[in-house]
Amino acid sequence: MDYWGPIQLKPPHRRAAPTKAYVAVFVCFATKAVHLELVGDLSTAKFIEALRRFVSRRGLCSEIYSDNGRNFIGAANELRQLVKTKGHNQQIAQECADNGIQWHFNPPKASHFGGLWEATISSAQKHFVRVLGTHTLAYDSMETLLTQIECCLNSRPIVPMSDDANDYEVLTPGHFLVGTALKAVPDNNVIDIPFNRLRQWQQTQKLYQQLWKRWHLEYSSTLQTRTKWYNPPVHLQENQLVIIKDENAPPMSWKTGRIIQLHPGDDGTTRVVTLLTPTGRYTRPVSKICLLPISSPLERNESLTCAKST
CATH class of the missing domain: 2.30.30.140 (SH3 type barrels.)
Structure with a gap:
């Protein structure tokens, strides 16, 4: 998985400045299926929310490959700490332990290691940027557009x-x-x-x-x-x-x-x-x-x- 962006979103009212957002791209190694998620920022919390939406719709995956980004490292550490927390529900902890996600990070400064998802991002992002141009969409409209792009891919x-x-x-x-x-x-x-x-x-x-x-x-x-x-x-x-x-x-x-x-x-x-x-x-x-x-x-x-x- 990887990110592309930033993209500009229409502000809630006219006097506000446009807000930034990013697109999280999940690509299946086996079937080459694509899943796109709109993310508000590059924080660990937003990425975990996108990951949970992905797992809820597509199912739990056994391994994830990603770049060596700080938000991905933070997400992996936070998920690991969540499972180890004593106050966490024992049943959920056991399920996460049985179906734990193994995270693989590329070496630093080695974006070419992720050729599969980089090719997927390139195939959609360049046309998306050219078509969107200076237009800005609201959050729900952008989410609809990304879902339709995902369907096309x-x-x-x-x-x-x-x-x-x-x-x-x-x-x-x-x-x-x-x-x-x-x-x-x-x-x-x-x-x-x-x-x-x-x-x-x-x-x-x-x-x-x-x-x-x-x-x-x-x-x-x-x-x-x-x-x-x-x-x-x-x-x-x-x-x-x-x-x-x-x-x-x-x-x-x-x-x-x-x-x-x-x-x-x-x-x-x-x-x-x-x-x-x-x-x-x-x-x-x-x-x-x-x-x-x-x-x-x-x-x-x-x-x-x-x-x-x-």
């Missing part, structure tokens, strides 16, 4: 559900959190409406839609890998599940399709494919489709066979 496709030609579903981090794919509440498109003409809740949705449009296109581009000449090329195969890039897709919408036909050129390179989707057949260039981050076992075996043959 946890909706990204990871691997096909199956190799069935009629199955277009993909596994996402949201499946590990709620048991199914995460859904968004349908909303009107307010991206092109000026900010000052929108109500407070519509302003939050405008920022959310702008961030989705930026982030999902960038994430799709990272899945279109380009290999050097000394690496085996990416082999497209029939019946392979791919993501279809759509610049106008609404939030939380990932269009998928199965490749049913390859159209290689005179040089043998495939630049056009025919896709089968739940809504029909489409012909798309290879630049408009993306492979999933993790392929199915059948696709990996076939790719390995093609690489050995070449």
Whole structure:
């Protein structure tokens, strides 16, 4: 886990100065699921409150990795002292001892040790800062926006559900959190409406839609890998599940399709494919489709066979 910020919050009344807040980012090592918590400051007490909210919603974790920040060290010491307190309820103390959290701190001045959560922060923070700009939101509006951003990050496709030609579903981090794919509440498109003409809740949705449009296109581009000449090329195969890039897709919408036909050129390179989707057949260039981050076992075996043959 790590922090990003500070971010500016709208004051309770006009004459007050904007207040600062931070975002606590929790990333699961196993499923890459993301959890965001709005924190009022960098004190130990606020971090423990964020940690308790995280544990209450996601469950108790066995290990936590973090930077060597003073607030994290203070939280670990305070939790340890709480368990050792004689006046603490014996049952709760026993439960904490049985399910104690083992805390791992990175070495000082070694932020590169946390590459997993640093990449997660980078993927969302830079778009969040650009979209938010000089706008300030109230605490509850900012919390709503961060929760929707968390939902977007946890909706990204990871691997096909199956190799069935009629199955277009993909596994996402949201499946590990709620048991199914995460859904968004349908909303009107307010991206092109000026900010000052929108109500407070519509302003939050405008920022959310702008961030989705930026982030999902960038994430799709990272899945279109380009290999050097000394690496085996990416082999497209029939019946392979791919993501279809759509610049106008609404939030939380990932269009998928199965490749049913390859159209290689005179040089043998495939630049056009025919896709089968739940809504029909489409012909798309290879630049408009993306492979999933993790392929199915059948696709990996076939790719390995093609690489050995070449």
